[in-house]
Amino acid sequence: MSLKEVKKYINTNRRDFADKPFNEEMASNDPVEQYSIWFKEAMSSNIVDPYAACLSTVDNSGRPSSRILYIRDFNRDGFIFYTNYDSKKGSDILENNYGALNVFWGELERQIRIKGLIKKVDDSTSDKYFNDRPRASQIGAWASDQSQKIKNRKELESKIKFYEDKFKGINIPRPSNWGGYNLSPYQIEFWQGRPSRLHDRILYVKENNQWVKSRLSP
Ligand SMILES: Cc1cc2nc3c(=O)[nH]c(=O)nc-3n(C[C@H](O)[C@H](O)[C@H](O)COP(=O)(O)O)c2cc1C
Structure with a gap:
């Protein structure tokens, strides 16, 4: 296929969305409960990694990364993910703790957009998660200085070997620069694709510690 054909495909391929309504009456009063309802449907829809999301952060010069x-x-307190605290996202969060998560379930024609404040979870929560990870992932957390430049793949592989030897026969402790973050939401939007681009968008905004629901124009 030529590049021209690829571009034609991108430019002209169109499909309509199924007619599966989502409205104010159907939407739970609690967006975390609503996330859970949609998550269960995602689980039974053969979606690859339904727990995957796009996280956006912004550094102190206002430049976003996703x-x-x-x-x-x-x-109820938020959405938890695990990562390296010294990574690019970690340094962004240190400079600016506002972040956004975007969940896209194409098979269900759904998107969930979450905005919130990000904070590290407590050490015991990170320890528990780390201890349940496969050993190879635990070694990886030690060996990878996530987001830093390395010379080549070999450098990473020799660090893996180093930590495999170091921790041979013993439990692997969690590196202090690896752990969880909680994004505590103040806004969550549920988007359901509808025909003719007349999509349903139900927005929840936290006001005085209460969730207030409204509908947005597509
Ligand atoms: C499907 C998928 C799942 C991923 N899950 C994680 C994760 O849970 N934690 C993480 O730190 N990186 C995860 N990554 C890698 C990130 O996308 C990213 O490369 C890494 O966190 C470094 O990002 P940063 O340099 O912006 O900090 C995942 C990537 C993909 C494609």
Whole structure:
């Protein structure tokens, strides 16, 4: 296929969305409960990694960065993900703790947009999650200075070997620069695709510690 054909495909390929309404009456009064309802539907829809989300952060000069990661827990207090605290996202969060998560479930024609404040979870929560990870992932957390430049793949592989030897036969402790963050939401939007681009958008905004629901124009 030529580049011209690729571009034609991108430019002209159109599909309509199914007619599956989502309205104010159907939407729970609690957006975390609503996330849970949609999550269960995502789980039974053969979606690859339904817990994957795009996290956006912004550095202190106002420049945004986005990347996919896994939301590993959620509750009334927020959405938890695990990462390296010294990574690019970690340094952004240190400078500016506002962040946004975007969950896209194409098979369900759904998007969830979450804005919130990001804070590290407590050490015991990170320890518990780290201890349950496969050993190879634990070694990886030690060996990877996430987001830093390395010479080549070999450098990473020799660090893996170094930590495999160092921790041989013993439990691997959590590195102090690896752990969880909680994004505590103040705004959550549920988007459901509808025909003719007349999509349903239900927005929840936290006002005086209460969630207030409204509808946005598509
Ligand atoms: C499907 C998928 C899942 C990922 N899950 C995580 C994750 O849970 N934690 C993480 O730190 N990076 C995860 N990554 C890697 C990130 O996208 C990113 O490369 C990494 O966190 C470094 O980002 P940063 O340099 O902006 O900090 C995942 C990537 C993909 C494609």
